[in-house]
Amino acid sequence: MSQAVNLAQKLDLFSQHWSPKIVSQFNGHDIMVAKLEGEFTWHHHDDTDDFFFVVSGHLTIELEDGRVDLGPGELYVIPKGVRHRPVAHGEVHVMLIEKAGTPNTGDAATAAEKNWI
Amino acid sequence: MSQAVNLAQKLDLFSQHWSPKIVSQFNGHDIMVAKLEGEFTWHHHDDTDDFFFVVSGHLTIELEDGRVDLGPGELYVIPKGVRHRPVAHGEVHVMLIEKAGTPNTGDAATAAEKNWI
Numbered sequence: 001m002s003q004a005v006n007l008a009q010k011l012d013l014f015s016q017h018w019s020p021k022i023v024s025q026f027n028g029h030d031i032m033v034a035k036l037e038g039e040f041t042w043h044h045h046d047d048t049d050d051f052f053f054v055v056s057g058h059l060t061i062e063l064e065d066g067r068v069d070l071g072p073g074e075l076y077v078i079p080k081g082v083r084h085r086p087v088a089h090g091e092v093h094v095m096l097i098e099k100a101g102t103p104n105t106g107d108a109a110t111a112a113e114k115n116w117i
Numbered sequence: 118m119s120q121a122v123n124l125a126q127k128l129d130l131f132s133q134h135w136s137p138k139i140v141s142q143f144n145g146h147d148i149m150v151a152k153l154e155g156e157f158t159w160h161h162h163d164d165t166d167d168f169f170f171v172v173s174g175h176l177t178i179e180l181e182d183g184r185v186d187l188g189p190g191e192l193y194v195i196p197k198g199v200r201h202r203p204v205a206h207g208e209v210h211v212m213l214i215e216k217a218g219t220p221n222t223g224d225a226a227t228a229a230e231k232n233w234i
Contacts, residue, residue: 006189010121019121026214027166029144041196048142053212055190066119073122073172075212095192097214099145 007033007055011093013117018057020096020104021117030114032096036088043106048099050078057092061085124172126152128210130234137213137221138234147231149213159225165216167195170226174209178202180232 004085005023010033020032020042036059052061053075055101061068061076062085078084098104103111119195122140127150131138135157137149153176167177170192178185178193179202185193195201220228 002180002185002193004185004193006188006191008190024192027146027170027197027216031168031194031196037172040157051143051148063119068119068121071122071123073125073146075125075141076121077118077141077148080144099144 007093007095010117011035011055014068017091018104020114022114023117025100026097030098030100030102031042032098032114033117034094034096036086036092036094037090038088040088041083041105041110044055044105045080045098045102047080048102049080050084051095051097052076052078052086053095055084055093055095058089059091059092059094060087062087120153124210124212125199127234128152128172134231135221136206140232140234143214145217146214147217147219149215149231150234151211152209153203153209153219154207155205157203157205158222158227159202162197162215162219162223164197165219166197167201168194168212168214169195169203170212172210172212175206176209176211177204179204180196202205 001003020034024031054070059070134154137151141148171187176187
């Protein structure tokens with residue numbers, strides 16, 4: 001039985017921060033939800049653009065040459081290779097899309113394990 | 118200057134139905150917004166999965182072996198090759214993601230032209 005993925009319902013199922021959960025897949029990419037709070041590490045991805053869509057809260061993505069501020073219903077794509085640091089103001093709920101298998105920190109040694117939810 | 122894409126603001130810029138507008142790109146894919154109303158044609162895409170995310174309204178995606186109902190904040194990915202027909206109940210606003218250059222009807226001869234907005 002095919003069923004839609006409700007982002008808010010998926011986000012209700014966990015509380016960890018910076019721990020993306022896979023909710024669907026698309027052309028070899030993982031579609032994920034995550035809860036963010038505070039500052040993440042500076043990182044980049046050599047092999048994939050990085051798609052952020054804010055479901056709730058306010059997120060800044062710091063770039064080496066500027067910053068992007070996102071609120072609910074807003075998205076931004078960080079081109080591959082571009083260093084960035086997400087900074088969540090309070091708790092922020094997001095949908096993320098990355099190539100399947102991409103480490104969230106840009107480095108497999110420090111990345112969170114990504115499980116389906 | 119880098120700037121977030123606000124889906125509601127982009128959707129306010131046009132009124133045509135079944136005419137996706139590109140708002141960003143991601144790993145060779147177009148990220149689009151569209152306004153849907155009524156029944157679309159049955160079609161499939163040989164080369165790409167088809168990502169639907171509902172911003173507002175209620176959408177049914179009819180499949181040959183069932184249907185998926187989507188409301189605001191819900192997404193569904195139709196696997197490539199799977200025949201489907203979107204049916205919008207009233208006006209529905211969506212975000213779509215497809216491989217860049219994909220005809221929205223599955224056939225270049227009948228597809229809407231996709232422009233940036």
